[in-house]
Amino acid sequence: MRFAKVFVALAATTMMLIGCASQKEPAEKAVAQIESSVAEFRADAEKYAADELKNVDESITKLKNSLASKDYSMVVKAAPSLASTVASLKQSVATKKADAEAVMAAATAEWGEISAKVPQMVEAIQSRVDMLSKSKKLPANVDKATFDTVKTDFESMKTEWTDAAAQFASGQADEAVRKAREIKSKGELILAKLGMAPAA
Secondary structure (H helix, E strand, O other), rough: OHHHHHHHHHHHHHHHHHHHHHHHHHHHHHHHHHHHHHHHHHHHHHOHHHHHHHHHHHHHHHHHHHOOOOOHHHHHHHHHHHHHHHHHHHHHHHHHHHHHHHHHHHEEEEEEEHHHHHHHHHHHHHHHHHHHHHHHOOOOOOOHHHHHHHHHHHHHHHHHHHHHHHHHHHOOOHHHHHHHHHHHHHHHHHHHHOOOEEEO
């Protein structure tokens, strides 16, 4: 009887070990597949969904710890849910990247238009300011206070344009365009104060 109990216990242990061994390969494969999936879009995820990626990485670490502890059943059970999360994250990152690229394309196109107009505006204002600075008398529509304000605003405008151009060159097209719109508006106001019509 005692021998039978020992035999049963040994048999159960053997079956458990066989069961664990049979789950080892699926567990290892599941973790490897999840890591491989994340690796495919990690660079974009770091840029567009850093927080979500961090959560996924923490979950992967937990799975790998369970794998190291030979808790293969836990890995096999948890892997499908994490794989689903990774798939959702991949789709979300792709959408955010596409949206960002669309915004960048629109900003780049708008920059092309503004960057053609603002330098012409600057040149026209500079020419007018230089001429009035040399003149002994200001025109009737421009008093001294207005002209002094114009000169200050114009210097500010030129500095801001340099900054905007630097932003665009560094890849910050969206920010550069927002600043360029403000600069263009400032230029149009200066032209109006000087009695000049905005360039077409």
